Amino acid sequence: MSALLSVIGKKGSGKSEILERLIALLSRRGFRVGVIKHLAREDIEIDEPGKDTYRYRSQGAETVILSGRRRLALFSNLREEMPFGRLLTFFEEFDLVFLEGYFQDEFPKLEVHRKELGERLLTERVPNVLAVVSDEVREGGPPHFSFDQLEELALLIEKQLIRKEVEAF
Numbered sequence: 001m002s003a004l005l006s007v008i009g010k011k012g013s014g015k016s017e018i019l020e021r022l023i024a025l026l027s028r029r030g031f032r033v034g035v036i037k038h039l040a041r042e043d044i045e046i047d048e049p050g051k052d053t054y055r056y057r058s059q060g061a062e063t064v065i066l067s068g069r070r071r072l073a074l075f076s077n078l079r080e081e082m083p084f085g086r087l088l089t090f091f092e093e094f095d096l097v098f099l100e101g102y103f104q105d106e107f108p109k110l111e112v113h114r115k116e117l118g119e120r121l122l123t124e125r126v127p128n129v130l131a132v133v134s135d136e137v138r139e140g141g142p143p144h145f146s147f148d149q150l151e152e153l154a155l156l157i158e159k160q161l162i163r164k165e166v167e168a169f
Contacts, residue, residue, distance in 0.1 A: 002034070002091050003161035006099040008126065009112035010119055014147065018112050018133055019098055025154040031095040031162060036087055038101030047075050095162050108161060110153075131156060 009015045023033050047054040053064045053075050063076040084102075091097045099107060103126065111123050113134040121138070123129045129142045131153060138144055145153045159165045 002088065002094040002097045003164075004097050004099055004107050005130065005157060005161055006102045006104070006107040006109045007112060008103060008109050008122055010114075010117050010122075013112045013114045013117060014133075015100060015112045018110075018147075018150070019100065021150050022154055022157070023098070025150060026096060026158065026162075029154070029158065031158070032093060034091045034094045034097045036091075036097060036099050036102075038099070096157070110157075130160065 007015050007019055019035065023035070026033050047057065053066055053073070056064045057075055057077060063074065066073040066075070088097070103109075106128070108128055108130045109126060111121060111126075111129055111132045111134075113119075113121055113132060113136065115134070115136040121132065121134070121141075123132055123141055131143045131145060132138070132141070133145050133147060133150075133153065135147060143156065
């Protein structure tokens, strides 16, 4: 089963930037990495008007798969949100799946924080935080990394989530 890591933080904190950089670092190390981004809004449209897939869906096709030699895209109208466990079936052979927009207690979390947003860390009230990336130095709690220490963070993720190594005390 793939390791899961939920990336949390306020809007504008840099979650997408951190995700991009961590995906690149871990992929270069040979790990298969995926992402599930949860969107709470119902009015999103990711398929462009005028494209065949959009036109097929607008005419009543509930699901359209665009299949190419190296890429696959699935566009589907849902009657209700797909259960999280079913989403994971797309990632069965992956080493790590980053989750964005999932705050459930059971997932390990990486918090991305910027001092300029003026908010307290979510870590103070959200359980199961593996690490924090921040421009603000804090003592105690989970390990803190600056935005320039992502190599070190990738190593922590590799050891504790992908390889499941336990630190000896």
